[in-house]
Amino acid sequence: MSSRIRVIGGGLAGPEAALQAAAAGCQVDLYEMRPTRSTEAHQTADFAELVCSNSLKSESENTAPWLLKQEMRRAGCFLLEDADATAVPAGHALAVDRVAFSARVAARLEASPNITIHREEVLSLDESDAGGDAALTIIASGPLSSPSLTADLQRLTGSEHLAFYDSISPIVDASSIDMDKVYFAARWDKGTADYINCPFTKDEYNAFIDALTAAEKIEQKSWEQLPDEEAAAAAVPLQYFEGCLPIEETARRGRDTLRFGPMKPAGLTNPKTGRWPYACVQLRQENLRADSYNLVGFQNHLKFGEQARVLRMIPGLEHATFLRYGQIHRNTYIHAPSLLNETLQLKAHPRFMIAGQLSGVEGYTESIASGMLAGIFAAAIVNGRTPVPAPRLTAHGSLMHYITHAETKKFQPANITFDLLPPLEEELRKQIRDKKERHRIQCDRALEAWSDWRKQL
The missing domain is CATH 3.50.50.60 (FAD/NAD(P)-binding domain)
Structure with a gap:
């Protein structure tokens, strides 16, 4: 051989x-x-x-x-x-x-x-x-x-x-984050405090959910179609992988679903208040230069303009510069x-x-x-x-x-x-x-x- x-x-x-x-x-x-x-x-x-x-x-x-x-x-x-x-x-x-x-x-x-x-x-x-x-x-x-x-x-x-649909999280320019509104912490203080945490009040969270669920999604593209192409395009909705749902899809499953998922505040004590926030978005360092951060678990299928509008409602990201917007793509296995x-x-x-x-x-x-x-x-x-x-x-x-x-x-x-x-x-x-x-x-x-x-x- x-x-x-x-x-x-x-x-x-x-x-x-x-x-x-x-x-x-x-x-x-x-x-x-x-x-x-x-x-x-x-x-x-x-x-x-x-x-x-x-x-x-x-x-x-x-x-x-x-x-x-x-x-x-x-x-x-x-x-x-x-x-x-x-x-x-x-x-x-x-x-x-x-x-x-x-x-x-x-x-x-x-x-x-x-x-x-x-x-x-x-x-x-x-x-x-x-x-x-x-x-x-x-x-x-x-x-x-x-x-x-x-x-x-x-x-x-x-x-x-079989096919499912997987997503990509957005990335922001570190210099555009309002550091006065965020704090560094690791959940339950496990490891070093390397994550930037964007804390929400209850009112901020509810306003964010309203905007997120009403935001306009990107239309399904031809390359996203299932193997049964035309029939799939006409009759079958996007089949997301449950382990990587777009945030807008998660939000539609219940008002508090994100608070128990990627926006879970448990273990993220805010040093400014001594308490956990109502909800929280975490940012993770992208590279060794620490000049960019990705929004952890924030993959989505929204139009880019809608992403900019909705994601800038996150405390600390009001003036964020997005280096990459969230996207979605078909995965086949x-x-x-x-x-x-x-x-x-x-x-x-x-x-x-x-x-x-x-x-x-x-x-x-x-x-x-x-x-x-x-x-x-x-x-x-x-x-x-x-x-x-x-x-x-x-x-x-x-x-x-x-x-x-x-x-x-x-x-x-x-x-x-x-x-x-x-x-x-x-x-x-x-x-x-x-x-x-x-x-x-x-x-x-x-x-x-x-x-x-x-x-x-």
């Missing part, structure tokens, strides 16, 4: 898969269609561009996102190393300078003697040879895969794709429970693998993690070994188990949560009432199982 591996996609999963396979001695052809062809959401042609937020989630010990990243670090995850090296202050979360992060990933890819970069669009998938002289093809083209590639993947799988096995190979076409958001994982960290596994599995296969799935006890194994064993009729992309991991034994659950202690035990078990698995590779 050839030792060449073809990787399609230069987002997060693709570069990590390429680097893992290259580190194992495989020759890798990495394809990225940008800048020859861009997407509706990308702004650059950079590798590993972070399209939505700049956060890779919690670094608090014994949380599910922390566990996933700990497993990745222990496995030598290249992109997580680059994320750590380009981290910006974000309290107890890992957030990165987008530009610096992409630059490090690009430099690492270009420096690898085993990786050949192709800046061209892959138009079709050839199941007869998995792409020229490649032994395997890893498809990590992301939720905005080109129409030609998406159509050929649909032909190859023989199954219709395969029906993994029907199509994939736990080594990310297509059941009917095992010389093709799917990684990243296209496989049904949701989130930056999860996408990198799936790319890391795909690279490890692919290298094992071309080197003549049988790939061993990650153990069920681990965060990686539980994530892979979910996307490949979820109930087929209700499958939606998933972030890593403790709900995906095997629960503790019933007797142990009865003995240990404290949830944090239960999670600590689950993390200890996961890291031990991860270490044992790594020894088998």
